[in-house]
Amino acid sequence: MAARGIVQWPPGSLPRERIAAQVDAGQWHVLVDDLRVVGTVRLLWADPDFWGDDDTPAVYVHGLMVDRAATGRGIGTALLDWAAAQGRAAGVGLFRLDCRTTNPALRAYYEGYGFQAVGQRDFADFSCTLLELRVGAAS
Known part of the structure; x- marks a missing residue:
């Protein structure tokens, strides 16, 4: 991503120990195809770091x-649907996520899915657009 000028997860921003703790907590889910991981998503039920x-x-999410070898196959959409x-x-009736304000392509992808920008969260070294989508609760 960095080589293409996209700032989303700068090197060092996702320490291995933090990801390991999230995996151990059952937050990460992967999609496997032909015995290799082709997609992943982290699912949470609260997000005070970004949503206060x-x-x-x-x-x-x-x-x-x-x-990258699996792009164009609808994997991102399938993970969002899941x-x-x-x-x-x-x-729950709301689906929420965020993306860095420096990544307009990702924001456009999420808005194309149906998310709407509802705010911004500013940190010391980056800002994120907060997006949400009403999904309706199960009946």
Whole structure:
């Protein structure tokens, strides 16, 4: 991504220990095809780091990634569909995520899926656009 001028996860911003703890907590989910990982997504039920103290029931996605060799096959959409279904099954009506303001292509991808920008979160060294989509709760 960096070689293409996209700033999303700068080198060193995702320490191995943090990812290992998230995997151990069951937050990461992978899609395997032909015995290799082709996509991954991190699913959360609260996201105070980015969304603050908002206690609105929602499902949150981080770390949506698709293997470059598998692009164009709808894997990102399938992972978003799966995450939205997890939210509906849990009875929540909002699907939320964020992306760096320096990544307009990713924001356009999420908006093409149906997300709408609802805010921005500024940190010391980067800013994120907050996006959400009403998915409806399971009946």
